[in-house]
Amino acid sequence: VYMSGADVTSSVPALESDLYCGCFRDAGNRVRDLPHQAPYSYLSQIGCVRYCKSQGYDFAGIQWVQQCWCGNTGGSQGTSLTCFYVDRDNDGNTEKCSANGEGACYDGSNDCECGGADGNTLFRTSQAVSCPATIPPTDDYMGCKIDSINRDLPVLGSASSSAVAECKTICSDIGFTYCAFQLGKQCFCGNSYGNYGSASRNSKCNSLYENSVYWSGAAVAPVADLESNLYCGCYTDITGQRDLDHQAPHSDLGQKACIHYCRTKSYDFAGLQLGSECWCGNNGGTHGVATSSSCDMGD
Numbered sequence: 001v002y003m004s005g006a007d008v009t010s011s012v013p014a015l016e017s018d019l020y021c022g023c024f025r026d027a028g029n030r031v032r033d034l035p036h037q038a039p040y041s042y043l044s045q046i047g048c049v050r051y052c053k054s055q056g057y058d059f060a061g062i063q064w065v066q067q068c069w070c071g072n073t074g075g076s077q078g079t080s081l082t083c084f085y086v087d088r089d090n091d092g093n094t095e096k097c098s099a100n101g102e103g104a105c106y107d108g109s110n111d112c113e114c115g116g117a118d119g120n121t122l123f124r125t126s127q128a129v130s131c132p133a134t135i136p137p138t139d140d141y142m143g144c145k146i147d148s149i150n151r152d153l154p155v156l157g158s159a160s161s162s163a164v165a166e167c168k169t170i171c172s173d174i175g176f177t178y179c180a181f182q183l184g185k186q187c188f189c190g191n192s193y194g195n196y197g198s199a200s201r202n203s204k205c206n207s208l209y210e211n212s213v214y215w216s217g218a219a220v221a222p223v224a225d226l227e228s229n230l231y232c233g234c235y236t237d238i239t240g241q242r243d244l245d246h247q248a249p250h251s252d253l254g255q256k257a258c259i260h261y262c263r264t265k266s267y268d269f270a271g272l273q274l275g276s277e278c279w280c281g282n283n284g285g286t287h288g289v290a291t292s293s294s295c296d297m298g299d
Helices: 045-054 164-173 255-264 292-296
Strands: 020-025 059-063 067-071 119-124 141-146 155-158 178-182 186-190 210-215 269-273 277-281
Touching: 045 059, 045 067, 045 119, 155 164, 155 255, 164 178, 164 186, 164 210, 164 255, 255 269, 255 277
Parallel strands: none
Antiparallel strands: 020 119, 059 067, 059 119, 141 210, 155 186, 178 186, 178 210, 269 277
16 A cells, blocks of 8 residues: 555545436547546546546546546537447457446446447536536537458448438438448448547548448437347248338348348348348248249349
């Protein structure tokens, strides 16, 4: 045990309860919602709130697990849904993050928000300060983010999307909060972004393995991950007597995107056909099994 060097002529006041405000957006290297970063990494939620309070700030925010930010205008850029998700082991998949050590969570639990890429888990430092209103983001562009072969946004929305607006609609329709537009045609969907960091530019990007990331407009909680082993096989379909009778309004959906779309519309089955069509229904397989080569040919 060591003396910390702090002036201990008076005790540190206890923090009030109910200081948590929510998950709020931060525009990262463009304009910070909370502009002052603590000089320490991996502060607990309580440690971050105490630090910001000691510096005279009204708000404290945990971001990307290890960063503590302080400011007086928390929540100025709208809400976010990234704070529960982080790629802890760099495998390309986002997981719910847990506390780093006993007492890290403000509420005393061992399973709490740790902030995401460009998202602050926001606390007020005193009950005398009001939490910001929970409003949608003030604009929909999240920045230019680095991508990888293990995609930052893991679900292929479309390989031939014609515009950002179409990409946003696809990702919103299948229940994802964010979309990424790449190479002027590729559309990817996900509930978090920024696992590989920001690109060097602040402007919109359009290169290989660089994503222009946008809020999709979905005002929903993150869609659940798909279970494994959902594939059923190759089945016959007949024009005019469709096995799956609802066609998605989007072309070139990836397999996961098609399944997510049909699930959001409460259908039991999803089917890809002709390489670009996604069909949904509740009576899959009514015309019998087809040869696997039929599906390989896109029939």
